[in-house]
Amino acid sequence: MQLNGSEIIIECLKEQGVDTVFGYPGGTILNVYDELYKHSDEIKHILTSHEQGAAHAADGYARATGRVGVCMATSGPGATNLVTGIATAYMDSVPLVAITANVAVPLLGKDSFQEIDIAGVTMPITKYSFIVKNIKDLAPTIRRAFQIAQTGRPGPVLVDVTKDVTAAVTEYEKKEIAPIGRSVDKITTEDIDAAVALIAAAKKPMIFVGGGAVISGAAEELRKFVDLLDAPVTDSLMGKGAFDGEDPRYVGMLGMHGTKAANYSVTECDLLVTIGARFSDRVTGNTKKFAYNAKIVQFDVDAAEINKNIMVNASVIGDVKEILMRVNERLEQQDHAEWVKKVQALSVEKPLTYHKDVLTGPYVMEKLYEITKGDAIVCTEVGQHQMWAAQFYKYRAPRTLITSGGLGTMGYGLGASLGAKTAKPEKTVVNIAGDGCFRMNMNEIATAVRYQIPIIEVVMNNSVLGMVRQWQTLFYGKRYSNTVLNDGVDFVKLAQAMGAEAFRITKCEEVEEVLKKAIALNKPVLIDCVIGCDDKVFPMVPPGAAIEDVFSEEDMK
Numbered sequence: 001m002q003l004n005g006s007e008i009i010i011e012c013l014k015e016q017g018v019d020t021v022f023g024y025p026g027g028t029i030l031n032v033y034d035e036l037y038k039h040s041d042e043i044k045h046i047l048t049s050h051e052q053g054a055a056h057a058a059d060g061y062a063r064a065t066g067r068v069g070v071c072m073a074t075s076g077p078g079a080t081n082l083v084t085g086i087a088t089a090y091m092d093s094v095p096l097v098a099i100t101a102n103v104a105v106p107l108l109g110k111d112s113f114q115e116i117d118i119a120g121v122t123m124p125i126t127k128y129s130f131i132v133k134n135i136k137d138l139a140p141t142i143r144r145a146f147q148i149a150q151t152g153r154p155g156p157v158l159v160d161v162t163k164d165v166t167a168a169v170t171e172y173e174k175k176e177i178a179p180i181g182r183s184v185d186k187i188t189t190e191d192i193d194a195a196v197a198l199i200a201a202a203k204k205p206m207i208f209v210g211g212g213a214v215i216s217g218a219a220e221e222l223r224k225f226v227d228l229l230d231a232p233v234t235d236s237l238m239g240k241g242a243f244d245g246e247d248p249r250y251v252g253m254l255g256m257h258g259t260k261a262a263n264y265s266v267t268e269c270d271l272l273v274t275i276g277a278r279f280s281d282r283v284t285g286n287t288k289k290f291a292y293n294a295k296i297v298q299f300d301v302d303a304a305e306i307n308k309n310i311m312v313n314a315s316v317i318g319d320v321k322e323i324l325m326r327v328n329e330r331l332e333q334q335d336h337a338e339w340v341k342k343v344q345a346l347s348v349e350k351p352l353t354y355h356k357d358v359l360t361g362p363y364v365m366e367k368l369y370e371i372t373k374g375d376a377i378v379c380t381e382v383g384q385h386q387m388w389a390a391q392f393y394k395y396r397a398p399r400t401l402i403t404s405g406g407l408g409t410m411g412y413g414l415g416a417s418l419g420a421k422t423a424k425p426e427k428t429v430v431n432i433a434g435d436g437c438f439r440m441n442m443n444e445i446a447t448a449v450r451y452q453i454p455i456i457e458v459v460m461n462n463s464v465l466g467m468v469r470q471w472q473t474l475f476y477g478k479r480y481s482n483t484v485l486n487d488g489v490d491f492v493k494l495a496q497a498m499g500a501e502a503f504r505i506t507k508c509e510e511v512e513e514v515l516k517k518a519i520a521l522n523k524p525v526l527i528d529c530v531i532g533c534d535d536k537v538f539p540m541v542p543p544g545a546a547i548e549d550v551f552s553e554e555d556m557k
Contacts, residue, residue, distance in 0.1 A: 006166045128144075214399060
């Protein structure tokens with residue numbers, strides 16, 4: 001049948017099973033939005049307050065579901081406002097398709113009004129960037145974009161469509177979209193056998209879980225592997241929830257703000273089995289001293305991650321769910337009871353601590369976990385509050401922590417929480433923010449109110465840029481250059497002005513009641529938690545140090 005470009009875009013989205021799009025209209029994308037209006041009963045559009053919010057919302061939708069998130073924007077500044085969100089998705093391997101419109105083909109390259117080479121701008125931060133200048137290429141390009149976003153290591157893809165293509169007409173034929181298969185072509189028997197041999201020979205093994213285990217849906221296979229190997233488990237920020245945070249073999253997060261038990265045990269272990277993790281600098285610290293007693297086995301879908309940051313002794317390249325299935329078939333039951341007992345004792349001896357006599361971020365996170373019974377989706381911004389959310393809320397299932405790990409994007413969490421709640425309306429969705437991060441994209445509270453998306457925004461309000469101040473305190477002689485935010489902004493009044501419910505907490509006794517009330521209201525709520533400006537995240541590894549050099553507040557004394 002004959003369809004114009006805008007109709008083809010919508011039909012291709014329907015082919016892919018897209019039910020929600022996040023975006024912001026403008027001149028060049030008007031044809032697409034006109035068509036979207038006609039299909040509002042099939043595809044819901046969420047108008048965010050800013051294009052960056054749309055990209056983050058699509059990202060949050062994707063992380064909560066494992067499906068491709070979709071966002072749209074017009075040309076020029078509309079497109080460039082998506083860039084931070086696209087880069088965030090790229091760094092954390094999130095499947096996302098961003099559709100932008102551009103000026104008509106005859107106006108390209110002429111500095112036309114709101115013209116930008118967005119495909120060129122985003123080339124380093126996407127798996128692929130397309131610009132469609134011919135109507136006949138439109139449907140194949142969109143289909144390919146969705147395939148690329150989901151294949152192998154997921155990531156964002158940009159499709160830029162010129163305005164004349166959105167109006168041009170061509171023949172369109174609907175296609176049934178085949179499901180994306182798992183990446184198994186590079187998994188070899190030799191690699192599996194080599195890995196199993198090292199694993200079976202270990203006396204003090206540790207398992208390190210990254211975001212790839214979440215992305216591949218490998219939680220069940222991971223649990224079986226942990227049972228077979230009989231080993232302690234640590235994770236990265238992105239790996240949280242792949243393994244049950246309440247399991248007695250779990251020793252907490254690894255790295256700069258990881259637990260002492262995790263950091264000491266990885267340093268002492270004789271084998272580190274790394275599952276879907278890329279050995280980020282925040283995990284490894286000084287790479288020359290990382291796990292220096294251990295042989296390292298790495299399972300990862302991306303061959304580029306093997307021997308990139310840390311040299312390994314064996315590796316298997318492919319989907320980690322499939323890898324673990326094959327390893328589990330070959331690995332005999334191991335017994336490391338004494339080693340596990342030693343690591344568990346270390347967890348008891350070196351627990352996470354905080355001041356319990358005043359209101360703090362850790363106290364709020366523990367109360368939130370207690371009230372939600374670990375069944376909420378927790379989104380975060382970036383900073384101290386993010387680390388407290390990682391340390392003190394126990395993630396028992398995958399896709400329950402949604403946070404910007406690689407790019408560290410302030411302003412990410414609120415938009416992401418909108419996407420997560422839209423995708424999972426039955427879940428309690430809480431965004432943990434700092435006051436600095438909240439200021440970045442706080443206008444998305446208005447989006448939550450407009451669509452009555454009942455997210456809970458918890459602002460850890462210390463009137464400073466907390467994590468930067470922490471570094472200034474510890475490493476910069478307490479020279480607080482441009483990190484003080486005590487300008488009198490009232491977040492409660494601000495949220496109320498945008499139509500949300502709002503509460504302020506100043507002491508521990510108020511936390512439980514307010515959190516329960518916020519959940520029961522089932523509407524957009526902001527909670528302003530007033531905490532101390534010099535609260536810090538501990539433990540901490542100094543920059544450039546080995547992870548075994550981790551120190552706590554008690555060590556400083």
